[in-house]
Amino acid sequence: MTTSVPGADPTASAPTSGPTSVAAADEAHAVAIRFDSVRKEYAGSVAVDDLSLAVREGELLVLVGASGCGKSTTLRMANRLVEPTAGRIVLGDEDVTDVDPVALRRRIGYVIQNVGLFPHRTVAQNVATVPSLLGWDRRRTRDRVAELLTLVGLEPARYARRWPHELSGGERQRVGVARALATDPPVLLMDEPFGAVDPVGRARLQQEFSRLQRDLGTTVMMVTHDIDEAVRMADRVVVLSRGARVEQLASPLEVVARPATGTVADLVGRGRTARLLALGRLEPTDLDDAPRGDDGPGPGGAGPTVRLGAELGDVVTALTAAVDAPGGTSVGVLDESGRRVGTASAASVVRALHRLTAAGGGPA
Numbered sequence: 001m002t003t004s005v006p007g008a009d010p011t012a013s014a015p016t017s018g019p020t021s022v023a024a025a026d027e028a029h030a031v032a033i034r035f036d037s038v039r040k041e042y043a044g045s046v047a048v049d050d051l052s053l054a055v056r057e058g059e060l061l062v063l064v065g066a067s068g069c070g071k072s073t074t075l076r077m078a079n080r081l082v083e084p085t086a087g088r089i090v091l092g093d094e095d096v097t098d099v100d101p102v103a104l105r106r107r108i109g110y111v112i113q114n115v116g117l118f119p120h121r122t123v124a125q126n127v128a129t130v131p132s133l134l135g136w137d138r139r140r141t142r143d144r145v146a147e148l149l150t151l152v153g154l155e156p157a158r159y160a161r162r163w164p165h166e167l168s169g170g171e172r173q174r175v176g177v178a179r180a181l182a183t184d185p186p187v188l189l190m191d192e193p194f195g196a197v198d199p200v201g202r203a204r205l206q207q208e209f210s211r212l213q214r215d216l217g218t219t220v221m222m223v224t225h226d227i228d229e230a231v232r233m234a235d236r237v238v239v240l241s242r243g244a245r246v247e248q249l250a251s252p253l254e255v256v257a258r259p260a261t262g263t264v265a266d267l268v269g270r271g272r273t274a275r276l277l278a279l280g281r282l283e284p285t286d287l288d289d290a291p292r293g294d295d296g297p298g299p300g301g302a303g304p305t306v307r308l309g310a311e312l313g314d315v316v317t318a319l320t321a322a323v324d325a326p327g328g329t330s331v332g333v334l335d336e337s338g339r340r341v342g343t344a345s346a347a348s349v350v351r352a353l354h355r356l357t358a359a360g361g362g363p364a
């Protein structure tokens with residue numbers, strides 16, 4: 001499946017979205033959902049002004065932005081729970097307005113903000129909603145329900161027969177995620193899917209979900225308020241402002257390292273360095289100057305080491321652990337074959353941070 005509009009630049013209405021390479025890169029990617037100049041007005045207010053956006057096949061695209069900026073409206077237009085006032089939304093190669101809404105919603109999984117479980121159906125029946133509509137046999141449905149409940153951390157024996165009102169908010173949300181995944185839909189829309197889950201359960205769900213999403217190749221549009229969740233899970237992040245205006249559409253590292261606008265900078269500002277340590281990686285140019293003149297392996301010796309390409313945060317951890325060792329202000333750096341290629345010190349981490357945040361630096 002490829003985008004079929006010649007010359008269309010899906011990011012054209014986003015002049016602040018940073019490097020033109022984003023648009024160029026989209027030509028190389030199959031597009032799963034495309035928003036073309038989409039607008040949604042409610043009486044007296046504009047929820048989505050003029051949104052153009054291409055969601056790549058198989059990617060996890062995260063929408064972040066302030067409350068009321070149009071995130072939920074954007075998602076809900078993709079499965080026709082809300083009809084656009086103007087513009088087009090194309091799923092694969094079909095205009096969604098040409099697809100029967102019920103058929104459309106069977107193809108697109110949807111995790112609703114505030115969950116929306118059916119109150120008079122048990123947990124198992126909720127998860128089995130779409131399989132039942134599709135006429136799966138009882139055994140296949142039961143196995144799938146058990147598999148999904150286990151995946152989201154709800155032991156089937158304890159939870160399958162409960163009613164939604166017998167669950168905590170976080171448990172309800174997890175049932176909502178399981179329900180949306182039931183038939184492995186090719187496209188999944190998720191609106192604050194983990195918002196009510198406690199931090200530990202949330203981190204686990206994020207990880208499990210990301211792994212599953214990559215394994216299945218599901219295309220996901222997900223909304224969150226949590227910038228850390230966004231940068232941890234996303235292949236690309238879209239930062240939206242009022243009217244679903246695209247402030248920046250880029251990789252998590254790019255968004256954190258080089259915010260395109262003041263709005264993005266405000267969003268990632270606090271804790272930015274910590275986020276960069278988690279996202280950035282050690283590169284050869286960050287290493288300390290090695291003595292030259294021979295073909296030796298650089299500063300030799302035992303002691304702690306890190307790999308080239310290690311997370312900067314892990315380099316800091318290794319440096320901290322090394323600090324009490326003799327000469328402990330640096331750690332050895334190994335390449336992928338285990339050969340020692342030099343040393344890294346605190347200055348290396350600073351150089352890496354500088355490299356990542358430098359204006360006009362390479363692709364982050």
Ligand SMILES: Nc1ncnc2c1ncn2[C@@H]1O[C@H](COP(=O)(O)OP(=O)(O)OP(=O)(O)O)[C@@H](O)[C@H]1O
Nearest residue numbers: 042043045046047066067068069070071072073074
């Ligand atoms: N049915 C409606 N009728 C009138 N206005 C609406 C309707 N639904 C949404 N809006 C308005 O459209 C704007 C965007 O709403 P939307 O729900 O998309 O925001 P959001 O980004 O999802 O916010 P939040 O983060 O709080 O969930 C808001 O100003 C909201 O008040």
Ligand SMILES: [Mg+2]
Nearest residue numbers: 071072073113
């Ligand atoms: Mg919302």
